[in-house]
Amino acid sequence: MTAATSTSELHPARASSVFFALLRRDVRVARKELAFFLLRTTMQPLLFLVVFGYLLPKMNFLGKGYQTALLPGILAVSLSLSAIQSVALPMVQDFGWTKEIEDRLLAPVPTGLIAAEKIVAGMIQGVIAAAFVLPIARLVMGPIPALTLSHAGEVLLVGILGSMAFSSLGMWLGTAIAPQQIGLMFSVIIAPMLFFGCAYYPWRGLDVVPVMKYLVLVNPMVYVAEGMRAALTPSVPHMPLSVVGVALLIVVAVFWTLGMRSFHKRAIG
Amino acid sequence: MPAAIQTRALRKVYPAPPAPKRRGRAPGPPGQAGGSPASSSAAIGGGREIVALKGLDLDIHEGEFFGLLGPNGAGKTTTIGILTTRVRPTSGSALVGGANVDTDAVRVRQRIGVVPQRPNPDRSLNVLENLLFHAAYFGIHTTVSLPRANALLEQLSIADKAHAKVDEMSGGQQQRLMIARALIHEPHVIFLDEPTVGLDPQTRLSLWDILRQLHGEGRTIVMTTHYMEEADKLCDRIAIVDRGELLELDTPEALKQRAPGGTLVEITVSGEASQVVDRVRSLDGVLRAEAQASTLRVYSDRGGRVISPVIAVVEDGGASVTNISLTEPSLETLFVARTGRKLD
Numbered sequence: 344m345t346a347a348t349s350t351s352e353l354h355p356a357r358a359s360s361v362f363f364a365l366l367r368r369d370v371r372v373a374r375k376e377l378a379f380f381l382l383r384t385t386m387q388p389l390l391f392l393v394v395f396g397y398l399l400p401k402m403n404f405l406g407k408g409y410q411t412a413l414l415p416g417i418l419a420v421s422l423s424l425s426a427i428q429s430v431a432l433p434m435v436q437d438f439g440w441t442k443e444i445e446d447r448l449l450a451p452v453p454t455g456l457i458a459a460e461k462i463v464a465g466m467i468q469g470v471i472a473a474a475f476v477l478p479i480a481r482l483v484m485g486p487i488p489a490l491t492l493s494h495a496g497e498v499l500l501v502g503i504l505g506s507m508a509f510s511s512l513g514m515w516l517g518t519a520i521a522p523q524q525i526g527l528m529f530s531v532i533i534a535p536m537l538f539f540g541c542a543y544y545p546w547r548g549l550d551v552v553p554v555m556k557y558l559v560l561v562n563p564m565v566y567v568a569e570g571m572r573a574a575l576t577p578s579v580p581h582m583p584l585s586v587v588g589v590a591l592l593i594v595v596a597v598f599w600t601l602g603m604r605s606f607h608k609r610a611i612g
Numbered sequence: 613m614p615a616a617i618q619t620r621a622l623r624k625v626y627p628a629p630p631a632p633k634r635r636g637r638a639p640g641p642p643g644q645a646g647g648s649p650a651s652s653s654a655a656i657g658g659g660r661e662i663v664a665l666k667g668l669d670l671d672i673h674e675g676e677f678f679g680l681l682g683p684n685g686a687g688k689t690t691t692i693g694i695l696t697t698r699v700r701p702t703s704g705s706a707l708v709g710g711a712n713v714d715t716d717a718v719r720v721r722q723r724i725g726v727v728p729q730r731p732n733p734d735r736s737l738n739v740l741e742n743l744l745f746h747a748a749y750f751g752i753h754t755t756v757s758l759p760r761a762n763a764l765l766e767q768l769s770i771a772d773k774a775h776a777k778v779d780e781m782s783g784g785q786q787q788r789l790m791i792a793r794a795l796i797h798e799p800h801v802i803f804l805d806e807p808t809v810g811l812d813p814q815t816r817l818s819l820w821d822i823l824r825q826l827h828g829e830g831r832t833i834v835m836t837t838h839y840m841e842e843a844d845k846l847c848d849r850i851a852i853v854d855r856g857e858l859l860e861l862d863t864p865e866a867l868k869q870r871a872p873g874g875t876l877v878e879i880t881v882s883g884e885a886s887q888v889v890d891r892v893r894s895l896d897g898v899l900r901a902e903a904q905a906s907t908l909r910v911y912s913d914r915g916g917r918v919i920s921p922v923i924a925v926v927e928d929g930g931a932s933v934t935n936i937s938l939t940e941p942s943l944e945t946l947f948v949a950r951t952g953r954k955l956d
Contacts, residue, residue, distance in 0.1 A: 356722070356751025357751060364745065365749065367745075368748075371741070372736040372737070441735065442728070442730070442732040443735060445728060446745075446746050449724075449726055451718050451721040451749075452718060453717075454717075611697075611698060612626075612698060612699040
């Protein structure tokens with residue numbers, strides 16, 4: 344070949360084909376690490392499930408009704424944790440130490456597309472984690488009368504929007520936080536989100552503490568958990584699905600914007 | 613010859629580095645994925661900002677092997693960063709193949725291949741996958757990239773590692789993988805940032821052969837280095853940069869002719885060299901002498917024979933000699949004469 348016939352110039356890559364190549368790469372890597380990925384992201388919710396969804400009800404410390412409130416919350420936690428981690432951790436590592444993302448940053452597409460792909464990959468991983476946890480939760484807890492899968496479309500919609508919100512948050516945190524502070528991310532940001540995210544209790548339960556009922560609304564986890572309740576156990580009190588949808592769309596828009604901005608800052612000096 | 617790369621008044625100023633008390637932030641300017649954090653260079657306004665490039669004008673021709681030579685902190689990595697669309701210039705312009713690196717980055721990326729200072733392969737993928745996915749990021753289908761990847765691995769003598777994990781490769785092998793990756797999409801222009809740093813002499817020589825071959829194929833190569841010999845042996849033209857400024861730009865031969873005459877004798881003394889420099893200048897065989905702190909630089913037309921009279925002068929002045937080095941007229945003596953410091 345001669346310099347004048349560089350193939351990459353004669354046939355410029357289509358953005359969509361580059362996007363799917365990036366996605367294929369993430370799927371390939373995720374498949375290699377599937378067991379570790381599931382272990383890392385679903386261990387905590389599954390342990391919670393065993394204690395609060397099985398042991399405590401069996402000991403009669405908690406009523407049967409608690410399981411109904413807990414199941415959608417556990418799904419929300421699994422989905423959010425895996426979506427946030429599958430974006431934030433690689434970003435911290437790539438930008439902080441290994442610089443491995445360099446080969447993707449040299450792809451002939453707008454830099455934003457590379458970040459967008461990562462968020463979509465995180466979203467897919469969030470949905471997969473939830474799909475993994477649901478049957479296990481049902482097995483551990485036994486029959487849950489209020490549970491229905493007749494609104495599968497709505498479950499998927501909440502799953503996708505919720506995962507997207509948290510993978511976008513993962514993009515923001517992963518590119519804005521210094522590698523040394525990644526531990527802080529879990530203890531200061533993620534832990535309060537989990538505990539005040541209405542995952543382990545329904546939002547309507549907070550009627551007894553009105554201040555908290557409105558304070559927790561800043562927590563995006565609330566909408567994922569309540570959305571799951573609305574879709575999986577519609578007969579028990581929950582936030583309206585329309586409110587959940589609008590709130591999650593706003594959360595996605597905000598975190599997407601922050602994540603993209605922060606990614607750009609790190610990618611282009 | 614048409615210009616493959618053109619920069620005009622290219623300037624890069626990094627914001628002030630974080631104050632020491634903010635210990636969480638990584639040091640160095642942001643966004644320097646790949647290569648050492650740039651640069652350096654002269655701080656202005658009491659160390660508030662870091663000026664890495666101070667208005668660089670370069671014209672690199674099609675098919676040229678161009679060297680950017682300078683010490684650490686000269687602005688070389690920043691220049692490469694800007695030309696490879698990874699660093700945004702503060703002002704000025706840079707064109708690669710007629711495309712502006714700032715406003716038309718996608719088109720620039722289409723025509724370049726980059727070999728970073730430190731190998732940064734995708735460690736989640738094996739060696740062959742690294743090449744195939746990189747090709748896919750350029751829209752190249754596996755039917756095209758697979759034979760090409762195998763040929764490159766063969767050519768770079770790492771074919772036996774095709775299915776190995778990247779971590780199982782030595783540093784030199786990883787650097788070859790980086791070269792293969794930079795070539796898999798057959799780019800027009802190849803950037804190499806200090807490609808031989810940390811390599812053993814044998815691997816370095818074999819990389820030189822590979823680079824010569826690429827140059828022979830008609831590609832434009834831009835390489836930064838702080839090894840004089842490397843620049844001298846490989847490059848058609850060399851730009852000597854220091855502290856963000858272009859000091860010299862010419863062929864290696866022309867640059868060497870421009871080096872100050874005589875052997876450079878560098879003598880480190882125990883006190884201030886300026887106290888004896890005048891007396892040294894008057895010695896026979898001394899063409900020129902300069903003092904910088906405890907270093908005395910003497911350009912001699914009698915080789916090392918000026919050493920003993922110089923030592924005598926130094927000791928007469930109450931100081932003693934702690935180190936002596938001799939350098940024949942070369943790119944290095946030119947560099948020292950122009951910058952007042954050595955490359956290493």
